[in-house]
Amino acid sequence: MRSQRQATAGRGRWRVGATAWWCWAAVVLGHLLSCARAGLLETNPGLAYNFYAKTCPNLDSIVRTITWQQVAANPALAGRLLRLHFHDCFVNGCDASILLDVAQSEKTAGPNLSVGGYEVIDAIKTQLEQTCPGVVSCADIVALAARDAVSYQFKASLWQVETGRRDGTVSLASNTGALPSPFAGFNGLLTSFSNRGLNLTDLVALSGAHTIGVASCSSVTPRLYQGNATAVDPLLNAAYAKTLMNTCPNPSPAGSTVNLDGGTPVKFDSSYFVNLQKNQGTLASDAALMQNAAAAQMVQDLTNPIKFYAAFSMSMKKMGRVDVLTGTKGQIRKQCRQVGS
Numbered sequence: 001m002r003s004q005r006q007a008t009a010g011r012g013r014w015r016v017g018a019t020a021w022w023c024w025a026a027v028v029l030g031h032l033l034s035c036a037r038a039g040l041l042e043t044n045p046g047l048a049y050n051f052y053a054k055t056c057p058n059l060d061s062i063v064r065t066i067t068w069q070q071v072a073a074n075p076a077l078a079g080r081l082l083r084l085h086f087h088d089c090f091v092n093g094c095d096a097s098i099l100l101d102v103a104q105s106e107k108t109a110g111p112n113l114s115v116g117g118y119e120v121i122d123a124i125k126t127q128l129e130q131t132c133p134g135v136v137s138c139a140d141i142v143a144l145a146a147r148d149a150v151s152y153q154f155k156a157s158l159w160q161v162e163t164g165r166r167d168g169t170v171s172l173a174s175n176t177g178a179l180p181s182p183f184a185g186f187n188g189l190l191t192s193f194s195n196r197g198l199n200l201t202d203l204v205a206l207s208g209a210h211t212i213g214v215a216s217c218s219s220v221t222p223r224l225y226q227g228n229a230t231a232v233d234p235l236l237n238a239a240y241a242k243t244l245m246n247t248c249p250n251p252s253p254a255g256s257t258v259n260l261d262g263g264t265p266v267k268f269d270s271s272y273f274v275n276l277q278k279n280q281g282t283l284a285s286d287a288a289l290m291q292n293a294a295a296a297q298m299v300q301d302l303t304n305p306i307k308f309y310a311a312f313s314m315s316m317k318k319m320g321r322v323d324v325l326t327g328t329k330g331q332i333r334k335q336c337r338q339v340g341s
């Protein structure tokens with residue numbers, strides 16, 4: 001009897017293992033197919049997989065170890081590091097300009113005031129400067145840390161990161177207008193993405209990043225109130241609006257936040273898209289995706305987690321190529337917050 005139970009349990013375990021295996025195989029296959037279709041199996045001139053294979057062979061393990069340690073200690077860092085990469089790439093390209101501590105820098109601009117994760121990048125850079133000094137760009141560290149911030153919960157990378165980016169020397173708050181507004185309508189969002197060489201698929205897939213992390217109440221309250229009165233955005237589900245109001249009263253205390261994915265806020269899953277279909281997108285820009293027929297069809301497709309992971313991976317790679325400095329352009333900073341001499 002006992003051994004029969006064990007055998008059954010063993011078969012059950014095998015079944016779970018096999019299901020997980022098939023799931024990953026499907027992700028990888030879907031991913032390769034979509035990459036091939038988009039020509040992404042070739043690397044970008046100047047960028048390469050394993051760019052630092054000879055010059056800093058331990059790069060991947062150093063970034064992963066530090067990022068996983070920090071995310072384990074503070075799960076909020078997962079969303080912060082992912083957003084940091086996005087805000088870096090959209091302003092001046094993926095050149096680590098967001099990290100610079102100079103007067104009137106990008107960091108000081110309104111949309112970047114709630115960006116974080118800088119200290120994780122500093123910790124990685126400090127370690128790398130001991131192991132392979134003057135070699136790895138801060139821009140590449142930002143891209144790798146974003147991947148590993150997400151990979152922590154899977155203990156496996158969802159996407160591969162090309163490296164070989166170099167660091168910029170200019171960081172201006174006045175350039176941050178390139179970031180999309182959370183109050184933008186569909187056309188505004190699409191324009192902001194196409195200005196960076198990204199298309200409708202990228203817009204919808206990358207918006208799925210809002211499956212983790214938080215927004216300041218001030219990014220949401222304009223959908224709930226007008227002055228002292230309640231005035232709920234008609235695109236918002238009434239019950240979800242009440243939940244948001246509980247978290248973000250009028251007025252909301254300074255610094256208060258609300259989860260972007262009301263259901264599974266720390267899980268990197270496809271529930272963001274399920275939420276959108278129920279009119280439970282948290283930001284007006286999330287809800288805007290349902291206002292365009294083609295985007296709404298993609299939202300439907302990406303409710304399938306395997307399709308979401310494949311599409312997200314592909315679009316992250318595209319985003320990671322935006323206006324990169326390679327070859328002899330830019331520089332390799334020794335300290336990510338300061339331009340090198």
Ligand code: HEM
Nearest residue numbers: 079080083086114180181182206209213214215216219285
């Ligand atoms: C489609 C246009 C987008 C708009 C308008 C937008 C806007 C925003 C806003 C307003 C917040 C909350 C900030 C705050 O209020 O404190 C936020 C958070 C976040 N965004 Fe986006 N975003 C967009 C696309 C993206 C993309 C492409 C990514 C990454 C690939 C991303 C990743 C995140 C993450 C992870 C958070 C949570 C950050 C945290 O928990 O600290 N967003 N976004």
